[in-house]
Amino acid sequence: QELTFLSKQEILLAYKRFSELLPKEQRENACSARVPKSRILTLPELRANPFQHRICHVFSTSDDGDDSMSFEDFLDMLSVFSDSATSDIKSHYAFRIFDFDDDGTLDRKDLEKLVNCLTGQGEESRLSGAEMEQLIQNILEESDIDKDGTINMSEFQHVVSRSPDFASSFKIVL
Amino acid sequence: FFHGFYAEETLVGNLASMSTSERIKAIQKMPETMKKKREIRNKVLKEITKKSRHRSTQLCCCTQCLQGIAVSFRRFGNSLSEYFHLLQLQYKTLKVIGAEFGTSVLSYFIFLKWLLTFNIFSFLINFGFLTIPQFLAAEPNNLSFTGLELLTGAGYFQQTVLYYGFYTNATISKIKNGPSYNMQLAYIFTVGLYFVICFLILLFSMAKSFCRNFINPQAHSGNASKLLCTWDFNITNEKAVKLKQKNLSTQIKEDLFEVNREVLSFSVRERVVCIAVHFASWVASLGTALAACAGVYFLSTNNLKLFVKGHRNDLESQAAMLVLPVVTSLLNAFIPFFYSWLGRLERFHTPGQHIYVTIARNIILKISIVGILCYYWLNIVAASESQCWETLVGQDIYRLIVVDFLFCLLGSFFGEFLRRIIGTTVCVNLGLPEFDIGRNVLDLIYAQTLTWIGILFSPLMPGIQIIAFSIVFCVKKVSLMKNCQPPRKVWRTAQMTTSFMFLLFFPSFLGVLSVIGVTVWRLKPSDECGPFRGLSSMYAAVSEWIEILENYTASKWVVWIYHNLITSELFFFILSTSILIIAYLYWQIIEGRKIMIKHLHKQIIN
Numbered sequence: 001q002e003l004t005f006l007s008k009q010e011i012l013l014a015y016k017r018f019s020e021l022l023p024k025e026q027r028e029n030a031c032s033a034r035v036p037k038s039r040i041l042t043l044p045e046l047r048a049n050p051f052q053h054r055i056c057h058v059f060s061t062s063d064d065g066d067d068s069m070s071f072e073d074f075l076d077m078l079s080v081f082s083d084s085a086t087s088d089i090k091s092h093y094a095f096r097i098f099d100f101d102d103d104g105t106l107d108r109k110d111l112e113k114l115v116n117c118l119t120g121q122g123e124e125s126r127l128s129g130a131e132m133e134q135l136i137q138n139i140l141e142e143s144d145i146d147k148d149g150t151i152n153m154s155e156f157q158h159v160v161s162r163s164p165d166f167a168s169s170f171k172i173v174l
Numbered sequence: 175f176f177h178g179f180y181a182e183e184t185l186v187g188n189l190a191s192m193s194t195s196e197r198i199k200a201i202q203k204m205p206e207t208m209k210k211k212r213e214i215r216n217k218v219l220k221e222i223t224k225k226s227r228h229r230s231t232q233l234c235c236c237t238q239c240l241q242g243i244a245v246s247f248r249r250f251g252n253s254l255s256e257y258f259h260l261l262q263l264q265y266k267t268l269k270v271i272g273a274e275f276g277t278s279v280l281s282y283f284i285f286l287k288w289l290l291t292f293n294i295f296s297f298l299i300n301f302g303f304l305t306i307p308q309f310l311a312a313e314p315n316n317l318s319f320t321g322l323e324l325l326t327g328a329g330y331f332q333q334t335v336l337y338y339g340f341y342t343n344a345t346i347s348k349i350k351n352g353p354s355y356n357m358q359l360a361y362i363f364t365v366g367l368y369f370v371i372c373f374l375i376l377l378f379s380m381a382k383s384f385c386r387n388f389i390n391p392q393a394h395s396g397n398a399s400k401l402l403c404t405w406d407f408n409i410t411n412e413k414a415v416k417l418k419q420k421n422l423s424t425q426i427k428e429d430l431f432e433v434n435r436e437v438l439s440f441s442v443r444e445r446v447v448c449i450a451v452h453f454a455s456w457v458a459s460l461g462t463a464l465a466a467c468a469g470v471y472f473l474s475t476n477n478l479k480l481f482v483k484g485h486r487n488d489l490e491s492q493a494a495m496l497v498l499p500v501v502t503s504l505l506n507a508f509i510p511f512f513y514s515w516l517g518r519l520e521r522f523h524t525p526g527q528h529i530y531v532t533i534a535r536n537i538i539l540k541i542s543i544v545g546i547l548c549y550y551w552l553n554i555v556a557a558s559e560s561q562c563w564e565t566l567v568g569q570d571i572y573r574l575i576v577v578d579f580l581f582c583l584l585g586s587f588f589g590e591f592l593r594r595i596i597g598t599t600v601c602v603n604l605g606l607p608e609f610d611i612g613r614n615v616l617d618l619i620y621a622q623t624l625t626w627i628g629i630l631f632s633p634l635m636p637g638i639q640i641i642a643f644s645i646v647f648c649v650k651k652v653s654l655m656k657n658c659q660p661p662r663k664v665w666r667t668a669q670m671t672t673s674f675m676f677l678l679f680f681p682s683f684l685g686v687l688s689v690i691g692v693t694v695w696r697l698k699p700s701d702e703c704g705p706f707r708g709l710s711s712m713y714a715a716v717s718e719w720i721e722i723l724e725n726y727t728a729s730k731w732v733v734w735i736y737h738n739l740i741t742s743e744l745f746f747f748i749l750s751t752s753i754l755i756i757a758y759l760y761w762q763i764i765e766g767r768k769i770m771i772k773h774l775h776k777q778i779i780n
Contacts, residue, residue, distance in 0.1 A: 005202055048412040050419070051405070061209065072208040079202075081407065086203055118405060119426065120419030127423065135426060145778050172407050173269060 004079035011075065013174055017043070018074050034068040045172050050117040054097045081172040090170045091160040095153050105150040111136045186217045194244070267651060274411045275609070279654065281671050282611050283647065289622050290643045292375075296368055296629060297636040303364045304633050307355050308341055336572075338564040338631045341705045358715040361705045362694070365630055369687060372626075376679045383672040417659070448521060455516045462512065463539045466505045467546040473498050474550045474570075478558060498570070499577035502543060506620070507581055510536050510613055533612050540620050541681050547574075548627065548689050552697065562703040568631035572638070575624050579642040582617060586653050594657040606659040614650070615674050618643075619682050626686040630693060 006014070021039045037056050046052045053067075059077040060067045069077070079085060080093045099106055100113045112132060119127060127135065143151050143159045151159075160166050192200065197218065201211055272280040342357055477498050513535045522528045551567045560566055593607040621639065628635035694713050699706035706712045720736050723729045739745050 004208070048415040049407065050415070051407075076208050089203055115426075118419065119423035120416060127426065131427060145775065147779060169405065170407055 004075055005082050005084040006075065006079050010078065010082065010174070014075060014078050015071070017174055018071050034062060034070045035074075037067040037069075040069055040074075045174065050120070051097055054100065058093065058096045078172070078174065081170065083171060083173065087161065087167050088157070090167060091157045092153070094160065094166075094170060095156045098156075105152045106156065107150040108136055108140075111139060111151075182214070182217075186214065186221055194241075194248075271651065271654065274414050275654070275658075278611060278670070279609050281674075282609075282614055283651070285615060285671070285674055286618060286643060286647055286650075289618060290640065290647075292372065292622070293625065293636040293640045293643065295371075297634070297640060299364060299368060300629070300633040300636065303360055304341065304357075307357065307360065336632055336634050337568045338562075338633070338704045340565075340703070341633075356719075357705045358709075359719055361633075362712060362715055365633075365690075368629070369690065372683065373687070376675070376683055380672070380675050380679055383675055451520050455520055458516060459513055459535045460538070462509055463535075463542050466509060466539065467542050469505070470498070470502055470543055471546050471550060473501055474547070475554065478555060478560075495569075496573060496577070499573040502547075502574060503577050503581040506540065506543065506578070506617075507585055509539055513539075529612065533616070536613070536616050537677065537681065540616060541685070544620070544623055544627075544685070548685075552689070552692060556697045560700075562700050564631050564700060564704055568628060568635075571624055571628040571635065572632060575621065575628070575635070575638060575642065578617075578621055578624070579646070582621075582646055583649055586649055590653045590657040607657060609654055609658045611670070616677075619674070619678055622678070623682045623686060626683065627689055630690055 004011070018035070021035050021042070022033055037053075037060075040056055041047060041052050046055065049055070055077065056067045056069065059073045059080075060069050061073055062068045062070075080089055095106070096102075098110060098114050100110045101107075106114075115127060115132060115135060140149065140151070143155050145155050145158070201215055201218075204211060204214070206214075268280060268283060271283060341361065477495065480494055510532075513532055516535075517528050517532045520528075522531070547570075551570065555563045555566055590607050590609075597606055621642070625635055625639045695711060697711065699709060699712055701707055706715060709715060709718075720733055724733050
C-alpha cells in the first residue's frame with residue numbers, strides 16, 4: 001500500500017476484479033499470473049475508452065511485448081488514475097500514453113493519431129487533411145516553447161498545468 | 175549503465191535521510207513500475223537499518239517513543255479514512271452519473287451534496303443546543319392539526335419548536351439550584367457560531383478553489399490545452415463515448431472555422447444596431463426584474479393586511495397565504511425563459527459570453543426578489559402590530575421553501591420528462607433535452623439563501639431543507655438518467671465550480687449575514703413571544719450578560735475582550751488596514767512573478 005496512491009479498500013477491490021478476469025484455475029495465485037490484453041480490455045472502464053491499447057501498452061511490464069498485465073501492473077495503472085495521484089505523475093503517464101511511437105516526444109504523427117482517437121473513426125467526425133494540419137499547427141504554436149517542432153515532457157506538463165480540469169478528468173475508478 | 179547506477183545510489187541516499195512520511199510520499203510520486211519502486215524501497219530500508227545500527231547508542235528512548243507514536247498515529251489515520259470511505263453515501267450513484275454524462279453534470283450533484291452537509295451540520299447543532307432544552311420547558315399545544323399545515327406552516331405548527339416564537343426566554347433548570355441553561359444566550363450564540371463557522375468554511379473552500387483553478391498567466395488557454403486535456407477518462411458508456419467524440423470534432427471544426435474567418439469588419443451602422451440591441455435587452459431584463467419585485471412587494475403588503483385584520487383559521491385565509499409563494503416561484507420559473515429568449519435575439523462574440531450574460535441576469539432577478547422580501551420582512555412586518563412578527567417571517571420563509579421545492583419537482587417533470595416525450599414522439603427534431611446545469615445550480619443557491627435567512631426565525635428550517643434536498647437529489651438523478659442526453663458544449667467544469675462557490679459566498683451568504691446583522695442589532699423583538707421578549711434588541715442579551723459578568727472577578731478577561739476587541743472600533747480599523755496592506759503586498763508579488771515568467775519564457779526560446 002505504501003507504494004501506490006490507493007487505499008487498502010481500493011486495493012482489495014482491484015484484487016477482486018483482477019481475479020475475476022482470470023480463468024478459474026489460476027485464481028489462487030492471482031498475484032503472479034498475467035492476464036492477456038484481450039481480457040483486460042473487457043473491463044467496463046476500459047472497454048469504450050479510445051486509448052485502451054495505449055494504456056495497456058504503457059503499463060504492461062511483460063517481456064514478450066504482448067501487453068499482458070500482471071496484478072502489479074494493474075495496481076500501477078489504478079494508482080496513476082486514482083483520485084489521490086499527484087498531477088505530476090498523471091501528466092507523466094498521460095504523455096507516455098499519447099506518445100504513440102514511444103520516442104519520448106510528441107511529434108506531428110503522434111498528434112495526428114491523438115486527434116483521430118479523440119474524434120473517433122466515423123466518417124463525419126473525422127477531420128479533413130487541411131483541418132488536421134491547421135489544428136496541429138495551432139497546437140505546436142501554443143505549446144512548443146523551444147520551437148523544435150515536437151512537444152517534449154516538460155512542455156506537455158506545462159500545458160497540462162494550465163488546465164485545471166485535467167486532474168479530475170484523468171481518472172478511472174473501479 | 176554506470177551512470178544509472180550512480181543516480182540510483184544518490185536517490186537511495188536522499189530517501190534514507192527523509193522522514194518516514196516524506197519518504198512514502200516521494201516513493202509514491204516516482205513514475206516507475208511497482209517492481210522498481212519495491213526494489214528502491216527495500217534498498218532504502220537496508221540503508222536506514224545500517225545507519226541506525228551505527229547510531230543505535232545515540233537513539234534515546236524519547237525519539238523511539240516519538241517514532242512509535244508517529245507510526246501508530248499514521249496507522250490510525252489510515253484505518254479511519256477507510257471507515258470514512260465506507261460511509262460515503264451515493265458513491266456508486268455519482269460514479270454512474272460521471273460515467274454517462276461527464277464531470278460537468280457531476281459537479282452539480284457534488285455541489286448539492288455539499289449544500290446538504292451544511293444543512294445537516296446546522297440542523298444538528300440547532301437541534302442539540304436549542305430544541306432539546308426547549309423540550310424540557312415546553313408549553314402544551316392547544317391547536318389542532320389539519321393536513322394543510324404542511325403547506326402553509328401556520329396553524330398547529332405555530333406553537334411548536336419549529337418557530338422562534340415558541341422558545342422561552344427563561345433560564346431553564348430542571349433541578350432546583352442545579353445547572354441552568356440560559357436560552358437567550360444559547361440562541362444567539364448557537365446561531366452566531368454557526369454562521370462564523372460557515373463563513374470560514376466557505377472562505378477556505380473558495381480560496382482553495384481559486385488557487386487551483388485560476389493559474390492562468392496567459393490570456394487564453396487555447397486549443398492545445400483544450401485538446402490534450404479534455405478527454406474525460408471517466409466516461410465508460412460506449413454511446414456516450416461516441417457522442418463525446420462527435421461533439422469534440424464538431425467543436426474543433428467550429429473553432430478552426432472561427433479562427434479562419436476574416437475578422438468581419440462591422441460597418442458602423444451594424445455596430446450601432448448591435449449595441450442598441452444589447453442595451454434594449456438589458457433594459458428589458460432589468461425592467462422585468464423591477465416589475466417582478468413590485469408585484470411581490472404589493473402582494474406581500476396585501477398579505478400582511480389580510481393577516482393582521484383577522485386571525486381566521488379557515489381554509490380561505492390559509493389559501494390566501496399561499497398566493498405570495500406561488501407567485502414568487504412562478505416568476506422565478508418563467509422569467510429565466512424570457513431571458514434566454516432575449517439572449518438568443520442578441521448576437522454575442524462567443525457562446526461563453528451568452529452563458530455568462532444569461533446567468534448574470536438570472537442572478538440579478540433572484541437577488542432582487544430576495545432583497546425585496548427581506549426589506550418587506552424587516553421594515554414592514556417587524557413594525558406591524560402583529561403579536562409575534564418573527565414567527566410570521568418564519569412562516570413566510572417556510573411557505574416559500576416548500577412551494578419552491580414543489581415547483582422544482584414540477585419543473586423537472588415538465589422540463590425533462592414531458593420534453594423528452596415531445597422530443598422523441600411528436601417533434602423528433604428537438605431530440606432529448608440537455609440538463610441545464612446553470613439554472614439548476616442557481617435554484618439551489620436561491621433555496622439555500624432562504625434557508626440561511628430562515629435559521630434565525632425558525633431553528634429547524636435546515637431539517638426541512640435536508641428533506642427537500644434529498645428528494646431533489648433522487649428525483650433529479652432519476653430524471654437525468656431517463657430523460658437527458660450528455661451536454662453538447664464542453665463546459666469548463668473547474669471554472670464553473672469555482673464560480674458557483676463564489677456565487678454562494680458573495681451575494682448569497684454575505685447578504686444573509688447583513689440581513690441577520692440588521693435583525694440582531696437594530697430590530698426590536700416582539701414583546702410576547704420568543705427568547706428575546708422584552709429586550710430592546712436581540713443583541714441586548716449579550717450586553718446584559720457582559721454586565722452580569724463584570725461582577726465576577728474570575729471572568730474579568732471575558733469582559734476585557736468584549737470591551738476592547740469586539741465592541742471597539744479601533745480594533746476593527748487596525749485589522750482591516752493590516753489586511754489591506756497584506757493583500758496589496760501579495761498583489762505586487764504576483765505582478766513581479768508574472769514579469770519573471772515572461773523573461774524565462776524568452777530565455778527558453780533563445
